[in-house]
Amino acid sequence: MCEEKGKPSIQYTRCRYEERRAKAAFKCVPVLVFTVARNVLKFSRAPSRMAAPEGSSVEVLTVSLNTLRSLRSTVTQFLKTLAEGPKYENNQDGEGDLLEVTTKAMGEIRNKLRELETQMAGLTPSSVPVNLGNTGLLSLDPSPDKLPQYYQLLDCYTYMEKVHSYSTTLHSVLSANNLKRSALSAKRRRPIQLNHNVPQQQVDMLIQGINQMFQDMNLTLSRPFGNNAVVQVALGRVLKAVVTFKGILIEWVVVRAHNESLLDEDGKVDLYTPSQYKVFQKVTDNANAAMLNFCSPGFSDLSVRSFFTWLHSFVSLFTDVCKKCNYHLHNHMPPTWREFRTLDPFHEECKP
Amino acid sequence: MGVTVLQIFPDSSRSGCLETEKLHKRIMHLDAVQCGMFTVDCDTCYTVTQTGNNRKLHIVHNSETPTTTYAILDTGTKQITLSADYLFDLLLPRLDFMYQSKKNLKIESKGAKYEIGDFVVKIGTVTMSGHYKAILVEVEYLPCHTPALCWSLMREFMQSFMGSCVKPTLPSYLQNRLHDIHTPQDTVQQYVEKFNEIREGTTFAGTQTTGSGS
Ligand SMILES: [Zn+2]
Numbered sequence: 291m292c293e294e295k296g297k298p299s300i301q302y303t304r305c306r307y308e309e310r311r312a313k314a315a316f317k318c319v320p321v322l323v324f325t326v327a328r329n330v331l332k333f334s335r336a337p338s339r340m341a342a343p344e345g346s347s348v349e350v351l352t353v354s355l356n357t358l359r360s361l362r363s364t365v366t367q368f369l370k371t372l373a374e375g376p377k378y379e380n381n382q383d384g385e386g387d388l389l390e391v392t393t394k395a396m397g398e399i400r401n402k403l404r405e406l407e408t409q410m411a412g413l414t415p416s417s418v419p420v421n422l423g424n425t426g427l428l429s430l431d432p433s434p435d436k437l438p439q440y441y442q443l444l445d446c447y448t449y450m451e452k453v454h455s456y457s458t459t460l461h462s463v464l465s466a467n468n469l470k471r472s473a474l475s476a477k478r479r480r481p482i483q484l485n486h487n488v489p490q491q492q493v494d495m496l497i498q499g500i501n502q503m504f505q506d507m508n509l510t511l512s513r514p515f516g517n518n519a520v521v522q523v524a525l526g527r528v529l530k531a532v533v534t535f536k537g538i539l540i541e542w543v544v545v546r547a548h549n550e551s552l553l554d555e556d557g558k559v560d561l562y563t564p565s566q567y568k569v570f571q572k573v574t575d576n577a578n579a580a581m582l583n584f585c586s587p588g589f590s591d592l593s594v595r596s597f598f599t600w601l602h603s604f605v606s607l608f609t610d611v612c613k614k615c616n617y618h619l620h621n622h623m624p625p626t627w628r629e630f631r632t633l634d635p636f637h638e639e640c641k642p
Numbered sequence: 643m644g645v646t647v648l649q650i651f652p653d654s655s656r657s658g659c660l661e662t663e664k665l666h667k668r669i670m671h672l673d674a675v676q677c678g679m680f681t682v683d684c685d686t687c688y689t690v691t692q693t694g695n696n697r698k699l700h701i702v703h704n705s706e707t708p709t710t711t712y713a714i715l716d717t718g719t720k721q722i723t724l725s726a727d728y729l730f731d732l733l734l735p736r737l738d739f740m741y742q743s744k745k746n747l748k749i750e751s752k753g754a755k756y757e758i759g760d761f762v763v764k765i766g767t768v769t770m771s772g773h774y775k776a777i778l779v780e781v782e783y784l785p786c787h788t789p790a791l792c793w794s795l796m797r798e799f800m801q802s803f804m805g806s807c808v809k810p811t812l813p814s815y816l817q818n819r820l821h822d823i824h825t826p827q828d829t830v831q832q833y834v835e836k837f838n839e840i841r842e843g844t845t846f847a848g849t850q851t852t853g854s855g856s
Contacts, residue, residue, distance in 0.1 A: 527788045527823070547785045549643070567760050567785040608785075608792040618795040619802070622672070622759030 354409035361402040368395040458587045465588075488538045493519050496538065496591050500598045507602050512559060520559050522552050523598075526605050529570060531577070534561055538590045540597060543577040545570050545604075569607070572626040572638065577601060583630055603633040614640035644760075644784035646829040647796055647816065648836050651765075651777040652807050658767055658774045662753065665765050665779070668803045674756040680764050681705045682830075683750035684837050687734075687741035699741050700837075701734065702830045712830045721834075723827045746771045749837045751778045760784045761799060768840055776840050779804065780829075790820040 376391045428440040494511065497519070501509040510522040518541075523531040527548050534542040546552065546565040554560040564571055580600050584593040611618055612625045613634045625635035629642070636642065653661045670676075682704045689697040698716040711730040715722040734741070751766030764780040781800050786792035793812055800808045812820070815832050822828075 528786075528791065548787055565785075569760050569785045608795050618798045622761060622799070624795055 350409065350412050354406060354413065357402065357406045357409055361399065361406055364395065364399050364402055368392065368399060371395060454587070461587045490517065490519070493535060493538055496594060497521055500595060503595075503598075504602050506605060507598070509598075514559055520561065522559065523601065524548075525602065528605055528607050529573065531601065532559060532561055538594065539585065540581045540594060543574065543581055545574040545577055569623060569626060572623060573604065573607070576627055580628075580630065600628055600630065600633065603628045603635075606635070610635040612637045612640050614642070643787070643824060643826055643829075644762075644782050645786055645789050645792055645796065645816075645824045646780060646782045646832065647793075647800065647813060648832045649779045649781065649800060649804060649808060650836060650840070651779050651804055653777050656774075658777070661777055662765055662767060665777070665803065666754070669756055669758070669763060669765070672758050672803060674758040674763065676754055677757050678755050679705075679753065680755045680766070681750060681752045682766070682833050683748065684834060685743055686747045686749075687743040689741060700834050701731070702834060704826070704830055704833075706829075707826055710826070712827065714831060714834055716834070721831060723831060725827060747841070749775070749841065751833070751837075763803075768837070770841065778833075778836055778840075782829075787823050788821060789816040789824060 371388075371391055376388050428443065490513070497509055497511050501507075506526045508524045510524075511519050512522070513519055518537070519535040521533040521535065523529075523533060525531070529545055529548060530550065530552055531543060531545045532552055533540055542561065544561065544564065547567050547570055550565055550570075552559060554563070564574060581597055584597045584600070586593050607626070608618075608624055610625055612620065613629075613636055615637065618624055620637040620639055623637065625637050625640075627636045627638055627641050628634065629636065651661065651665065655661070682702065685701040687699040687701070689699075696718060700712075700714040700716060702712040702714065704710070704712070709728050711726050711728055713724040713726060713730065715724070747770070749768065749770045751768045753764060753766040756763045756765070760783060762780075762782040762784065764782075766778045766780065768775045768778050779800075781796060783792050783796050783799075786795075789812070793816065797808055797810065811817075813832070815828075815835055819828065
């Protein structure tokens with residue numbers, strides 16, 4: 291599969307180049323040629339989009355890749371013939387001869403294409419497709435200089451997916467208590483969950499569940515960037531927050547005051563602008579620290595739930611006194627820190 | 643716009659600038675940053691209708707909202723606030739058949755403005771037609787907008803530099819608006835309330851003897 295990735299672009303450039311030459315020579319053929327070339331390209335990309343197939347389908351994949359290769363060479367041959375003319379050229383009867391050869395080649399292409407189509411039907415896409423969102427549209431871009439970007443992206447995503455799955459496995463191995471016999475056997479029971487590439491419904495359900503957990507905390511989910519969710523939080527009259535998700539992992543948190551807008555001037559969710567108030571800048575820092583603390587690759591939904599429980603404890607940001615010094619203010623700041631387990635309020639300087 | 647609380651700082655020596663100097667020193671110890679000046683002025687007009695009920699119209703300007711004129715209609719029991727454009731001032735002389743202004747009642751609070759973290763403190767010297775009357779301190783906590791949430795926090799802050807003159811109970815004005823979102827009108831109304839207290843000389847220990855203070 292890896293060898294295949296580089297080829298389509300070269301092949302394609304050649305197709306285009308030869309097609310252009312052919313266009314100059316035969317004005318009636320190009321439309322047909324272009325259609326064929328497009329079809330070939332469409333199929334040549336399709337298999338690479340699928341992630342590692344399991345077991346027997348590997349053979350089917352090999353066979354269809356071979357068919358694809360021969361289809362390509364037929365097309366190249368055909369275009370070559372078009373551009374250079376038939377080999378056994380005959381001065382008196384050139385046109386008729388060429389027509390005959392090309393029709394024959396076209397027939398062959400059609401057969402190969404049909405064969406490939408049937409083989410493609412036998413292939414099953416892998417169970418967890420990489421959800422690229424709008425980036426997936428890059429594959430449709432026909433301009434050759436941009437094409438490698440799509441494959442580099444795919445490589446990148448696959449690499450990330452591997453990193454995530456290795457780290458998940460490692461996490462479960464390391465966190466298991468090896469002194470217990472049950473730990474070793476229970477290790478593999480839970481299917482590995484890929485956190486950054488989950489169906490949208492799962493995130494929707496999770497956020498909806500959290501929304502119902504707290505009366506005074508209102509969560510609004512939107513997807514301004516395609517696949518990944520952005521949750522707008524309104525916590526009583528105390529604060530607002532924007533929580534950006536990557537899959538089911540929290541990627542970024544910004545906390546702002548109740549009167550500050552979560553949208554920018556274009557009406558889009560503003561993910562980055564920090565609050566103008568020092569209190570909420572501090573809370574933002576602490577919220578990002580908490581997000582990292584709660585993150586646990588094996589139990590991502592639990593970690594999201596604990597994070598929002600923690601964030602909810604800020605409903606008493608202005609009314610709570612510090613657990614240690616019993617004052618509201620220290621350095622003119624209310625207690626901006628909440629203990630992860632007990633949710634006790636502390637000043638930045640009084641943290642245990 | 644955060645929650646604003648006004649506090650009259652007692653000035654038994656009636657020296658004015660000595661006490662503001664003291665407050666300035668105390669507040670600079672709290673790592674405050676001085677950031678300019680402020681003025682709030684209030685003109686009061688009376689109705690000249692023959693019905694006899696004593697209606698007042700307060701015209702207030704606040705340097706924080708320089709393009710707005712506030713007109714507060716005070717019937718004694720109820721206060722109605724109108725926030726208008728600055729041009730309202732030009733409209734007012736045309737209403738002089740209804741409202742008559744008394745020049746010597748013009749009262750204003752003027753002074754320095756400080757920033758401490760998310761707090762804004764304004765230490766104002768109140769003068770009525772040129773005579774020193776009192777020290778009025780305005781404290782605003784910017785990130786919070788509901789008095790109920792942040793009163794005790796603000797009280798703690800105010801006590802940290804004004805001491806025991808800050809009462810543990812909420813000012814009556816805020817008491818009635820505990821769960822409302824605080825607006826610039828609320829600040830101006832509190833100023834009018836305090837100005838009235840100062841005019842009547844009820845709260846200010848130093849004004850038993852009326853007359854010029856300096
Ligand atoms: Zn503390």
